[in-house]
Amino acid sequence: xxxxxxxxxxxxxxxxxxxxxxxxxxxxxxxxxxxxxxxxxxxxxxxxxxxxxxxxxxxxxxxxxxxxxxxxxxxxxxxxxxxxxxxxxxxxxxxxxxxxxxxxxxxxxxxxxxxxxxxxxxxxxxxxxxxxxxxxxxxxxxxxxxxxxxxxxxxxxxxxxxxxxxxxxxxxxxxxxxxxxxxxxxxxxxxxxxxxxxxxxxxxxxxxxxxxxxxxxxxxxxxxxxxxxxxxxxxxxxxxxxxxxxxxxxxxxxxxxxxxxxxxxxxxxxxxxxxxxxxxxxxxxxxxxxxxxxxxxxxxxxxxxxxxxxxxxxxxxxxxxxxxxxxxxxxxxxxxxxxxxxxxxxxxxxxxxxxxxxxxxxxxxxxxxxxxxxxxxxxxxxxxxxxxxxxxxxxxxxxxxxxxxxxxxxxxxxxxxxxxxxxxxxxxxxxxxxxxxxxxxxxxxxxxxxxxxxxxxxxxx
Numbered sequence: 001x002x003x004x005x006x007x008x009x010x011x012x013x014x015x016x017x018x019x020x021x022x023x024x025x026x027x028x029x030x031x032x033x034x035x036x037x038x039x040x041x042x043x044x045x046x047x048x049x050x051x052x053x054x055x056x057x058x059x060x061x062x063x064x065x066x067x068x069x070x071x072x073x074x075x076x077x078x079x080x081x082x083x084x085x086x087x088x089x090x091x092x093x094x095x096x097x098x099x100x101x102x103x104x105x106x107x108x109x110x111x112x113x114x115x116x117x118x119x120x121x122x123x124x125x126x127x128x129x130x131x132x133x134x135x136x137x138x139x140x141x142x143x144x145x146x147x148x149x150x151x152x153x154x155x156x157x158x159x160x161x162x163x164x165x166x167x168x169x170x171x172x173x174x175x176x177x178x179x180x181x182x183x184x185x186x187x188x189x190x191x192x193x194x195x196x197x198x199x200x201x202x203x204x205x206x207x208x209x210x211x212x213x214x215x216x217x218x219x220x221x222x223x224x225x226x227x228x229x230x231x232x233x234x235x236x237x238x239x240x241x242x243x244x245x246x247x248x249x250x251x252x253x254x255x256x257x258x259x260x261x262x263x264x265x266x267x268x269x270x271x272x273x274x275x276x277x278x279x280x281x282x283x284x285x286x287x288x289x290x291x292x293x294x295x296x297x298x299x300x301x302x303x304x305x306x307x308x309x310x311x312x313x314x315x316x317x318x319x320x321x322x323x324x325x326x327x328x329x330x331x332x333x334x335x336x337x338x339x340x341x342x343x344x345x346x347x348x349x350x351x352x353x354x355x356x357x358x359x360x361x362x363x364x365x366x367x368x369x370x371x372x373x374x375x376x377x378x379x380x381x382x383x384x385x386x387x388x389x390x391x392x393x394x395x396x397x398x399x400x401x402x403x404x405x406x407x408x409x410x411x412x413x414x415x416x417x418x419x420x421x422x423x424x425x426x427x428x429x430x431x432x433x434x435x436x437x438x439x440x441x442x443x444x445x446x447x448x449x450x451x452x453x454x455x456x457x458x459x460x461x
Contacts, residue, residue, distance in 0.1 A: 011100075012068035013037035014060065014083045017046045020165065021074055023140050023152040024101055025049055030154035031104075038064045038083060044144070045151075062086035070095050075168035075191075076391050098170030101140060101162060105174070108138060108160035111291065114171050114205060115182030115218075117337050121276070122182055122284045123163040124312050125305075129288050130159055132305035133297045137161045143312040143331075166198075167191065171205050177213040178294065179206065180287050184223045185336055190363035190392075203227045216290045218283060219244040236294065238286035240279070246290045248272075248282055255348055258282050262289055262299075269299050273307045277316055278344030316344060319449050322456040324433035326350060329449050333360040333442040335371035341440065342378040351434030355379040356423060356448060358441035359387045362395040365403065373407055379438075381430070382407065382415045383423055388443025424451040431456065 011028055013021050016037025022045035025035045029052050036055040039046060050056045057064040062082045065071065071087040074097045078084075087094055111130075113123040120143040127145065130137040136157035142165075144151045164171040167188045184202055192198040206228055209215050217228045219237030228235045238246040248260040256277040262269045269289070274281055285306050292302045311317065314331040321327065326348070332341040338357070345353045357376060359365045365372065365387060376382055384407065386400045404417035418426055431437070437452060439445045 008032055009069040010034040011070050011072055013072045014077045014081060015039055015074055017043045018074060019142050019151060021097055024097060026152035027104060027140060027154055068092060072097055072100055096170060098173040102173040105160045109158050110176045111159060111161045111178040112164045112174055112176040113180045114164050114166055116185035116187050118182040118280060118284050119163045120312050121315055122287050123161060125284060125288045125309055126291060127161050128309050129292060129302060129305040133301050135159055145312055146310040169201055175208045175210055177210045178291060179209040180216045181224055183218050183221045187334060189367045209233060214294050216287055236290050238290045239283055246286050248286060253347055264293060272303060276311045277347060278340055280340040320453045322453060323460055325431055325456060326436045327449050327453050328438040329446045330438060330440055331442050332440045335368055335375035338375040338440055345436055345438055348436060350436035352380040354381040354435055354437045356383045356439045356445060358385050358443050358445035359400060360442040361390050362387055362392050362398045366395050366398045369403060373410055377411060380413055384417050385420045423448050424455060427452060428455055
């Protein structure tokens with residue numbers, strides 16, 4: 001598999017606790033390479049890596065660079081990082097995470113999933129399908145699957161399933177055989193600057209699908225459909241519009257489950273049962289059906305894998321139910337995702353939906369503040385807390401308090417701004433049986449949910 005597999009090397013990851021970095025580090029460990037890395041704090045991934053023999057440093061220091069063969073970084077790491085500076089001083093080769101992942105893929109038939117929303121869930125659904133079909137795929141997923149509790153797995157088969165990242169343009173490192181693209185949205189403008197630049201990057205990515213390969217796109221997305229059909233090669237579409245090659249009819253959404261009939265070019269394939277909530281997950285499942293037909297996997301295997309798929313951690317994850325109060329955590333950090341997640345929460349039929357939202361990145365809040373305000377209307381009680389910076393510097397005039405003022409002006413329901421350490425005390429005064437509490441955000445807001453569950457449990461004793 002290219003340079004990575006010829007001989008055992010030492011790879012040092014700066015920011016090894018990130019899901020993309022940690023997943024790749026796990027794959028390299030499984031291949032027998034030596035892995036070390038640093039991060040600002042420990043988490044589940046660093047613990048797993050350490051357990052498997054990786055050397056983990058807490059904090060970024062130049063002393064952590066102990067003459068590795070390669071230093072691996074992500075776009076979250078800046079040039080003034082002490083480990084980056086030390087690597088350059090030592091003339092150690094430096095690789096972006098995507099470049100290394102692309103090298104690890106060499107020699108495999110790759111299935112990549114790109115898009116603004118739904119990547120991790122769709123990649124996980126694809127992974128479960130290929131496993132169920134006995135194809136033993138290698139996996140690099142941008143989240144921890146509930147089915148098996150893994151984000152990375154070195155399979156013996158010919159297929160490599162990977163989630164690829166459009167946020168920094170690094171998905172352009174890949175030339176997939178099967179290219180699934182879920183959607184395009186106004187996002188990551190801190191990198192792309194203009195909508196045209198972003199559309200151009202997606203156009204280039206779709207054009208990099210192998211000549212004998214297949215593009216599988218959500219035809220409900222007008223931008224995406226236009227781009228895909230400008231390219232040579234085979235494109236199939238999926239989505240809820242009946243114009244797509246693969247679509248759903250007779251949809252029934254019942255609480256956290258969904259049922260639908262699946263059609264290929266107007267012909268019925270059969271019924272599908274899902275145990276992950278929301279209409280958006282029906283669309284994700286249709287991408288998997290499209291792939292399965294191209295790979296000639298029997299539809300009964302597709303039905304079984306989708307029925308048994310139990311989701312991804314931090315994607316509408318039920319954290320517990322105490323005193324008839326349901327606690328859910330979701331990674332939603334873009335208005336489109338928030339809208340879909342709150343719609344799914346509504347379908348569970350609880351008395352009130354109480355949302356706790358932590359904005360993620362100042363730049364995202366700056367570009368999409370109006371959209372955030374609109375998407376957060378579909379709850380009965382909203383708590384807003386400070387922006388999770390994710391290595392960004394503050395932007396003047398962009399803050400949770402400023403957004404709170406605008407939300408209060410436009411919302412008919414209660415809206416509060418609280419520091420994160422104040423949220424638990426506040427909600428313990430207002431929670432009552434029948435409520436659904438959901439945390440929204442890609443930062444550390446899920447920690448609040450753990451506190452609420454613990455305190456609600458203790459109050460019953």
